Amino acid sequence: MTQQEKQVNYMGPFITMVFLFFIVGFLTTANTQFQGPLKETFLAEVGGLKNTFATLITFSWFLAYPVCGRVGSSWISKYGYKGTLMRGLLVMVAGLGLFFASSYFTVFFPEANWHAGGNVIPGGFFIFLLGSFVVGASATILQVVINPYLTACHVKGTQAIQRLAIGGSANSVGTTLAPYFVTGVVFGGLAMEDIRIDQLMIPFLVLIVVISLIVFLLMKLSLPDIQGTRIEKGEKLEKSIWSFRHLTLGVCAIFCYVGVEVCIGANINLYAIEMNYASPALMATLYWGGMLVGRLVGSSLSKISPRVQLVVTTVSAGALALLAILLNNPWLLTAVGLFHSIMWGAIFTLSVAHLGKYTSVASGVFMIGVVGGAILPLLQGILADVLGSWRWSWFIVLLGEIFMLYYALIGSRIRQTAD
Structure with missing residues (x-):
């Protein structure tokens, strides 16, 4: 960053990025929270495939990360950071519109169903899956902007990983509030069996209005560009983005990080139930609270x-995972959240170090690794079935922590820069 750019006041843009990080976390968790209600409404006549179809909602969301990460980085080159943010939010409005359309279509065209054997799946459910992918795409594009911007913008008294941790805190607040929004606001605290499909329409319309208002406000805000972090329109890069070893291994590290984070967050309940603990949901709550x-x-x-x-967080998390396996104690896994909390910021900061104008492209490539959140929990479930217990399946988490430790000690060392 030049001396002139250091004199720019980035506090306003910094706060804007932190707020958008909150929106991303909120909608990511809200999307997963719709699995239960939609299982009872859209999938009421699906029979034995309810769980399979319900999990497609989360899968559709995470699929957007590897597919759309490069879209975000190419938009930054063409439209700059502010232009990409606005377009990403408009994509979000379109996705929320598809959520609304899925409910509307199912209510007013109840005969438009897809039949597979004895299973009946409303056409509106597939519209919802498309909406989940589109909103996931918007979240991907927003993060392609947010991560490098928080890394590069100069806010006095902070370093890059610290600014990413603040953004991550806002993201965690969003993930904490989202379940209450879905159960308390969208469905008014109703039991699952009392929820109706038509109740989905009004909340989605409200979210569309809110996001549209954010787009309008963003148009009025000053969001200065950060020179040297992206290629200019029409400019070609001399090197392949994959030629930077510390970035390539960083993508692998973030694959492991998101994968093991979701493994614990999504599967610790199942481990606790297998162990006959009285309050399995409390474990997931403590884990995310630790984050x-x-x-x-x-x-x-x-x-x-x-x-x-x-280094400190991976060693600590790995030690807790190993103890949880040896002692067969899921409570130890809840403490891992405390150490998982800042790994995203650390890995991203190390991955884009000294990349200069390659930074925005690297941010898009970085999003490919997020698909670990869909793949590793699934592999862990398969392993638990094969082994007949969740206990030994946590070796997947331990291996992930070991790879991230390798990245911290060796893989993140810079062998080639953008210069």
Whole structure:
């Protein structure tokens, strides 16, 4: 960053990015929370395939990350950071419109169903899956902007990983509030069996209005570009983005990180149920709560380098995972959230170091690794079935922590720069 850019006041843009990180976290979790209600409404006549079809909602969302990450980086080159943000939010409005259309279509065209054997699937459910992919695409594009912008914008008294931790804290607040929004606001606290499809329409219309208002406000805000972090329109890159070894291994590291994060968050309940614990849901709550606490703590660590933070957190998380396996104790896994909290920021900061004008393209490539959140939990479930227990399946988490430790110590060392 040049001396002139350091004199620009990035506090307003910084706050804007943190707020958008909140929106991404909120909608990501809200999307997963619709699995239960839609299982009872759209999929009431699906029979034995309810769980399979319900999980397609989350799969559709995560599928957008590897597919649309490069779209976001190419838009940054053409339209800049602000232009890409606005277009990403408009994509989000379109996706929310598809959510609304799925409910409308099912209510007013009840005979438009797809029959597979004895299973009846409303056509509106497939519209919802498309909406989930489109909103997931918008979240991908927003993160392609947010991550490098938070890394590069100069806010006095902070370093890049600290700004990403603050953004991550806002993201965690969004993930915490989303379940209450879905159950309390969208469905008014109704039991699953009392939910109707037509109740989905009004909340989605409200969200469309809110996001449209954010687009309007963003048009009025000053969001200065950050020179040297993206290629100019029409400019060609001399090197392949994959030629930067620390970035390529960073994508692998983020694949492991998101995968093991979701493994614990999504599957710890099933492990607790297998162990006959009285309150399995409490474990997931403590895990995600630890993520929020860890990010709040991480936002104050201005003197500790990303590499040191990643070494300490991966060693700690790996030790807890190993103890959980040896002692067959799921409670130990809840504490892993505290250490998972700042890994995203540490890995991203190390991955884009010294990439210069390749930074925005790298951010798009980085999103490919997020698909680990769909793949590793599925592999863990398969492994648990094969082994007949969830206990030994947590070796997947341990292996993920080991790879991230390797990345912190060796893989993140820079062998080639953009210069």
